[in-house]
Amino acid sequence: MAEELTLDGVEKEKVQYIVVSIGNEHYGLDISYVDNIVRMCKITRVPKAPFHYIGIINLRGEVVPLMSLRRKMKLDDDVFTDLSRIIILKTDEQGLIGVVVDEVKEVIALSTDEIDHNTKSSNTDKDNYINGIGKNGDELISIFELSSILDEVEAS
Amino acid sequence: MDVSQYLDIFIDETNGHIQDLSDSIMILEKEPENKDVINEIFRAAHSLKGMAGTMGFKKMQRLTHDMENLFSEIRNDNIKVNSALIDILFNCLDAIEEYLETVKATSNEGDNGNEALIQQLNDFLNGNHDAPAAEPAENEAAPVKDDADNADAKFLSIDVDDITCGKMKEAEQAGQNVYGLTVHIQKDCLLKAARAFLVFKAIEDFGEILVYSPSSQDIEDEKFDLDFSLIICSESQLDPILAAIKAVSEIEKVDADKVSYKDFEESEEEKPQETAVEETAAPAPASAPASKTAPAPQKSSSSNKAATTNKPVTARTVRVDIEKLDALMNQVSELIIAKNSLVSISDSEQNSEYNSQTFHDQIEYLERITTNLHESVMKVRMVPIESVVNKFPRMIRDLSRKLNKPMELYMSGEETELDRTVVDQIGDPLQHLLRNSADHGIESADERRKIGKPETGSIFLKAFQEGNNVIIEVRDDGAGINTERVKAKAIERGLVTEEQAENLSQKEIIDFLFMPSFSMAKQITDISGRGVGLDVVKSNIEALGGDVEVKSAMGQGTTFIVRLPLTLAIIQALMVEVRNEKYAIALGSIQNIENISVNDIKYVQAKEVIHLRGLVIPLIRLDELLDSAPKEDNPENLTVVVVKKGDNYAGIVVDNLIGQQEIVIKSLGKCIDNNKIINGATILGDGEVALILDVNAIF
Numbered sequence: 001m002a003e004e005l006t007l008d009g010v011e012k013e014k015v016q017y018i019v020v021s022i023g024n025e026h027y028g029l030d031i032s033y034v035d036n037i038v039r040m041c042k043i044t045r046v047p048k049a050p051f052h053y054i055g056i057i058n059l060r061g062e063v064v065p066l067m068s069l070r071r072k073m074k075l076d077d078d079v080f081t082d083l084s085r086i087i088i089l090k091t092d093e094q095g096l097i098g099v100v101v102d103e104v105k106e107v108i109a110l111s112t113d114e115i116d117h118n119t120k121s122s123n124t125d126k127d128n129y130i131n132g133i134g135k136n137g138d139e140l141i142s143i144f145e146l147s148s149i150l151d152e153v154e155a156s
Numbered sequence: 157m158d159v160s161q162y163l164d165i166f167i168d169e170t171n172g173h174i175q176d177l178s179d180s181i182m183i184l185e186k187e188p189e190n191k192d193v194i195n196e197i198f199r200a201a202h203s204l205k206g207m208a209g210t211m212g213f214k215k216m217q218r219l220t221h222d223m224e225n226l227f228s229e230i231r232n233d234n235i236k237v238n239s240a241l242i243d244i245l246f247n248c249l250d251a252i253e254e255y256l257e258t259v260k261a262t263s264n265e266g267d268n269g270n271e272a273l274i275q276q277l278n279d280f281l282n283g284n285h286d287a288p289a290a291e292p293a294e295n296e297a298a299p300v301k302d303d304a305d306n307a308d309a310k311f312l313s314i315d316v317d318d319i320t321c322g323k324m325k326e327a328e329q330a331g332q333n334v335y336g337l338t339v340h341i342q343k344d345c346l347l348k349a350a351r352a353f354l355v356f357k358a359i360e361d362f363g364e365i366l367v368y369s370p371s372s373q374d375i376e377d378e379k380f381d382l383d384f385s386l387i388i389c390s391e392s393q394l395d396p397i398l399a400a401i402k403a404v405s406e407i408e409k410v411d412a413d414k415v416s417y418k419d420f421e422e423s424e425e426e427k428p429q430e431t432a433v434e435e436t437a438a439p440a441p442a443s444a445p446a447s448k449t450a451p452a453p454q455k456s457s458s459s460n461k462a463a464t465t466n467k468p469v470t471a472r473t474v475r476v477d478i479e480k481l482d483a484l485m486n487q488v489s490e491l492i493i494a495k496n497s498l499v500s501i502s503d504s505e506q507n508s509e510y511n512s513q514t515f516h517d518q519i520e521y522l523e524r525i526t527t528n529l530h531e532s533v534m535k536v537r538m539v540p541i542e543s544v545v546n547k548f549p550r551m552i553r554d555l556s557r558k559l560n561k562p563m564e565l566y567m568s569g570e571e572t573e574l575d576r577t578v579v580d581q582i583g584d585p586l587q588h589l590l591r592n593s594a595d596h597g598i599e600s601a602d603e604r605r606k607i608g609k610p611e612t613g614s615i616f617l618k619a620f621q622e623g624n625n626v627i628i629e630v631r632d633d634g635a636g637i638n639t640e641r642v643k644a645k646a647i648e649r650g651l652v653t654e655e656q657a658e659n660l661s662q663k664e665i666i667d668f669l670f671m672p673s674f675s676m677a678k679q680i681t682d683i684s685g686r687g688v689g690l691d692v693v694k695s696n697i698e699a700l701g702g703d704v705e706v707k708s709a710m711g712q713g714t715t716f717i718v719r720l721p722l723t724l725a726i727i728q729a730l731m732v733e734v735r736n737e738k739y740a741i742a743l744g745s746i747q748n749i750e751n752i753s754v755n756d757i758k759y760v761q762a763k764e765v766i767h768l769r770g771l772v773i774p775l776i777r778l779d780e781l782l783d784s785a786p787k788e789d790n791p792e793n794l795t796v797v798v799v800k801k802g803d804n805y806a807g808i809v810v811d812n813l814i815g816q817q818e819i820v821i822k823s824l825g826k827c828i829d830n831n832k833i834i835n836g837a838t839i840l841g842d843g844e845v846a847l848i849l850d851v852n853a854i855f
Contacts, residue, residue: 044845045737046824047782048833056824056837058845063822063837094825 014109017134018087019141020101022069023076027101028108028134028141035088035096037104040080054078057098059088066098072149073129078102091150108141110134115143163263166211168475169203170256174249176200178550181245185553188237198227199361204252206364213265216255221330222277223248228391229281244276246550320366320387327389328416332363335394336415338385339401340408349378351406358400363390382408387415480536487529494522527818530726538573541619541628544583545570548590552615555594562612563598565590569619574626578700578720582628585693589630589716590615592690597634597714607711609633625702625744626722631715637708639665666706670694701835703852705802717802719852727821729838731814731846732797735784738846739810740819740838745851747798747805749813754792766796766807773798773805776854781833787811799851806854821848 017028018037043055043066052071056063066086070078078084083103088096115132131145180197183190205220223245229235251270258266324334337359341351352375359365367387370380390397394412401410497518501511545567552565574582598604598613605611616631643657646668652660670690697704702720721727722744729740730749750768757764757775764775775796779787796807819838835850 042844044837044847046834046847047784056845058839058843061839063824063839063845065825097825 014111016107016109017141017143018107019105019136020085020087021103021105022073022101026105026139026141027069027130028110028143029087029089030144030146031107033089033091033146035090038086038088038098040084040086040100054100057086059096059098062096064088064096064098065094066100067149069099069101069144069149089146089150094150097150108134108136110136110141162211163259166207167256167260169207170252173200173204173207174253174256175546177204178246178249179546181242181249182549182553184237185239185242191231194227194231198224198231201227202360208255213255213259215268215270216252216265219248219251219255219270219274222274222281225331225391226277226281235280241280244273244280246554248273248277323366324387324389324416327364327366332389332391333393334366334387334389334415335397335412336385336387337397337401338383338411340383340410342406342408343382344406348380348382349376351404352376352380352384354404355401355407358404359386359388359390359397361400362392362397363388476536480532484529484532484536487525487532490525491522491529494518494525498522530818534575534726537576539576539579540571540573541579541582541626542570544579544586545617545619548587548617551587552590552594555591559595561594561598561600563594563615564612565615565617567617572619572621572626574720574722578702581696581700582718582720585696585718586617586628586630588690588693589718590617592716593630593632593634593714597632597636599635603635621722626720628718628720629715630718631713633713636710636712636714637666637669637706638710639708642666642668662708663706666708669706670704719801727819729817729819729848730797731817731840732778732808732810733812733814734778734782734810735787737782737784738814738840738844739778739782740817740846740848741797741799741808741851742848743816745799745801747800750796750798750807752794752796752807754790754794757794768798768807771805773807775807775809777809778849779809779811781854799854801852801855804855806851808849808851808854819846819848 016031018031018034020027020029038059041057043057045055046053046065049055052068054066054068054071056065058064068078070076078100079102080100081102085101085104086098087101087104088098090096114136115134117132129145129149130142131148132143134141134143177197177200180193180200183193184197187193201220201224205217205224208214208216208220226235226241226245230237235241248270251268251273254268255265258264258268327334339352339355341348356365356372365386365388368375369385374380375384388397394414398410398412401407498515501515501518504511548567549565552563556563593615594613598615599607599609601611604613614633616629618627618629618631620627639662642665643660646652646665647654647657651668651671657665670693694704697718697720700720702718705717705719706714707717708714728743730743730746732739732741750766752766756766758767759765760772760774764777765772766775767773778784794809795811795813796809797813798805798807817840819840821836822838824834824837832853833850834847835853836848837845838848840846
């Protein structure tokens, strides 16, 4: 990552994001949380688990819980396609957690001034896990506040 | 000398000795005249002192030394055992334990000199101790000296280095007697070294050997003629020592006399070169910094140590029986052979029919080896719960005094083995339960007398294995749980309404006790009553994959039943299928498997049950329990897995049986952990994840 930044020759304060699509919107995930990205695999349903957990998967011999961002954000339920991917996030508290996305687009680097933090108008909405809007050319990318998504894991 | 590498062993062994001491002192309290126990105590205290000395922990050594003095007086019947004495001894033990904790944390013994304790010990010693042992010793030693030829008393010509000389001086100042001994072995003796060793053993029961001549290494290697000389220090008089030495067979005679460090100081100065030989002799000189003649090196070495090893040193170690390791090694070699066979099959190009046959054989072989290997590794991890429960008698004794209620702890099944991790973490919960029994369970002596119970309350701690579980029962014969009071308290705290409370079963009421900050104690004591007890117990035990059950009868007592899994990692399980989902049920909890016709299902209180060989077993539809998709057809026959928990049975209805399999338990992760029915997941051969049902949660 550091290498890429020096190649760009721009400000050091850039953060890299993985851009994914969920529904027809684009979202960015801070790359420092991402362990890796895997294709869809067999998901084992866990009865009585919190609603936003789809189940568990076998990630190279480890059991990893799988969370649905769609369910978390109260969108329509996931439809798995060939483009669907599981992004494995690493957390200090809970170890690995997978999230399902519709498609992985690209990796971009945004500096802090390219992210608009003033959009958090709906502070009262507890289902708002977005902490800013990033601008990548014409595209607008909602930046996930991953810590709050994962933190709530404990509360649930 | 750098002793930090021995720190682990020291900590380990000191723990052992403290435990021995604690046990023995408990016995001593009950049987003050028991000589065996006193000897046992003396030995343990002596070893403690020796080890502390070797490691250079002077304060610890001093404390144990004074304790040893006291024990020695007890042994010589100069002091009578009474409860004040026992109290002091226990305080001393606590202090030693404190030293040990400091050592564990910092690899240093800390600054606490425990002067007050030592003062107490010495008060006891002086208060009852009239005659110093030195005088009679000299008188009695005299006749021995008379019939000894002076030329045989070679101990007088031993070379003593200044460190040892300092030790002798110190021992003399501490009121110990220093003796010189020359032991002559019979001419036809075959195993001189063995005899010498027995002599050392005998002497070490009385005191410490300061100097060996020739060196202990040479004596061990039989590099001596027919005699060897020793300088020892001991509180004991000379006669019993001589008697002990002469009890060793093939000893011709022993010359001995009291000596003083002054006898050696001169000669040592004359031949300073030769002292080096002596130095390596005993482990004791390694602790030589204790001597006053060499204060400078001591300071530098201790400050050195502080700088280099000032970090926590508690390595987690398990002592493993060498046989278990050998078995493990054998299995690993078998594993390699099996692997090689598989490799050779894949290499060979013979006809495939034959190959698939041998391949199959080899797979079976491999399976057998991995099962054995697993078993062996588990065995290595297993430790008896002894190490945890051993401290409880002492705790109950202290509680008994503090609460002023006579009570007695009876333990059984201490040898029951559990996985190391479980054993490490089960201590606190058990302690809570015992305190609970002592504080809430057992009534005061007055009350007990009134209702015709024996005045002394009894608490039982019983551990045993049941299938794949280990059960630990904590039982008391106290008042039992007053469910009415619990109910009232629950209503008062707004947990249930009065109407709801009326309909609660006894079990549901008792479950309130496991709620956070729900304390029934009328008064808060430092023993219990703060309401951070049973809920912690429950969560701790559940974190280990176990559960707690309570049985209580008013006026007769309460039993807490803690159920723990034998191992944490791998279990034998039955794989079952519900719709398209696979689940594992631990084989240990399965009683049998039945094929039941739908017509045999009866109803009791609108719940499905089956009547099987005299047992009424409730049926649990797994698909309903797990919110599976509803079934399309209704088959005439149901496959029922009958599971058992304690005395309770339940029949689990499944769609299909897949078969028995060895599964590795994986955690679900914290986020889905609030799930009671599922206690883990496992990865099957095809990479699919299957969930493990927690049968205990179904009941």
